[in-house]
Amino acid sequence: MIEIFRRIHSPLLAVLIFALFGGTGCSRPADTIRIAVAGPMTGDQSKQGNDLKNGVELAVAKWNETSGLLGKKVELLVGDDQHDPKQAVAIANKFVNSGVVGVVGHWNSSASIPASEVYHRADIPMITPASTNPRVTDRGYSNVFRVCGRDDQQGKVAAEFVAAQLKAKRVAVLHDKTTYGQGLADEFKKALGNRAEVVYYSGIIQGDKDFRGVLTTVVSKKPDVYFFGGIYPEGGLLVKQAKEVGLNVPMVSGDGVIDQVFVQIAGEAADGTYLTFSPDTTKLPAAQEVLKQYRARYGEPGPYSFYAYDAAQVLLNAVQKAGTTDGFGINQAIRTTSYDGITGRLQFDSKGDLLTTQYVVWITKNGQFEEFWKPSGR
């Protein structure tokens, strides 16, 4: 660097260049450790992003109230990916440039997968609390983990429920064409095999508000049940409009739909919808204290609040255990430790998936979600 300055012979320019480099170098105060949370913080899925943010914030606050992390305060950066893959990559780059030691997020598989490429190049650990698409961990990246299940497990449970419990013979399948939605719909279809006939299979447009056209066609196929792979804004409108066009069969969907906003959008039409998700975390004894604190700070937790909390705990504990902010060390620590979180024991396999995950079927009843059915043999 000094060589260059000499050659330039311009003190002013040298000062400017120094200010430039100095500027970026100093942007990270040495007495804090930065972690980040990313998800859809604005837009139609912002409820989920904010649930994630609240969960992580609570975990960070706990560390800061006690000893801090490696003797330093933890600083939380929040990134809004607007469930847009392009935006997710931009956020990921921003995080990497701000020197975060780890990321909790993203929420959507379609955001997690491209963002994880960026984190992978920088070797920064990423723990997603919600992205269930198999490809998130199937690429063999040593820095990618998740504290939720996989869609091949989820699709299997949904298919078993539809075939064995509902005894459906004719099934219509809709999906929102996203990595998550279409992926889940395809896993469901695959797992269903020839136990029921798929009489209709089609994508819908995410962000669209009018599905009466496609639903009217679904009615004419006379299904016993219809499956939707997607998120709650479309899910809520689908069940609501299904009733309006006279499609009076239950909808089965996945963990992307299980949120109170789904019920708000669909109203009474939401009742009788079956959703695959992990068992109720708010009932677990280990979660009670966090539940109380969460309610005091933010109100009722969302379906993924506690997973975000646990993901942050796994990350922060791993940093503490590794004794370093170096990505390689943290990844090692996450992989080799088993952590007892509020959602259960979190231990990762070689891919970064949880060793034990469980999916059950929930039902929407009087505007509330409750556990309804467990696959046999568990």
Next chain:
Amino acid sequence: MLLQQIVNGLALGAVYALIALGYTMVYGVLELINFAHGEIYMIGAYLGILLLTFFTAVGLTQHHLVLSLFLVFVGAALYCAGYGLTLERVAYRPLRHANRLSPLISAIGMSIFLQNYVMLAQGSTDKVFPHLLPSEPVAVLGVPISLLQIFIILTSIFLMIGLSLFVKKTRLGKAMRATAQDKRMAGLVGIDINKVIAITFVIGSILASAAGVMVAIYYGLVNFFIGYVAGIKAFTAAVLGGIGNIPGAMAGGFILGLVESLGAGYLSSEYKDVFAFLILIVVLILRPSGLLGEKASEKV
């Protein structure tokens, strides 16, 4: 099923048509694409949900459904008219004699501003409103059709008839047509151009607000970016029918709604939007000035 799809399409198209009228009227008098028009519709939808929530809270909708609906429409119309008026005064009038590109940029700027303004004021999450009219379909000729759809179609047709009468029969309507033909000449014969243009914006905004309120009731859900897609679709409808032409915008809206609904139902719901734009391209190739568009020479 065909009849049901047609009703679906007409309800969708009625909303497009109402918004498209605002585009086409402003283009008619100013030769300007008012890209912020979709945001006026979005504000109308927000106001619909906010007023309905308020009237439900005070117990008005439960007892006087028709009265409260009427108040919601009037309230949203007044509010949006104010926005339309301000928009014209702030973003377009100072640029009326500027380069053609300047008002266009100003329009896009206003659109971005209004979106973010509403996001900051109302939050980035979806605003949801519970059902007002019964969602159970009624059987018409053995086909389940929801009352809301009939309501939307009838209200839109009523508003469109009103607009047509206004433009054809009243003095102001005549002034508006004169301004559309030749602004300078209209000014010379004593028409207050500024007033006519302002009124054009007000009428366009009122129609958009009605569309917004109906959509708020129809889907029970609004967010700050619904104006963007609706604006693009309505603009497409206006171009399809021949921009600057009022019956053209109405026809364009209904055609677009029908194409989308039938395309989604019979061909593929994944490519619903593609059909809408495909039909636009085909029409523009065969009839460059749109279905009912006037020949460009008349304007000179």
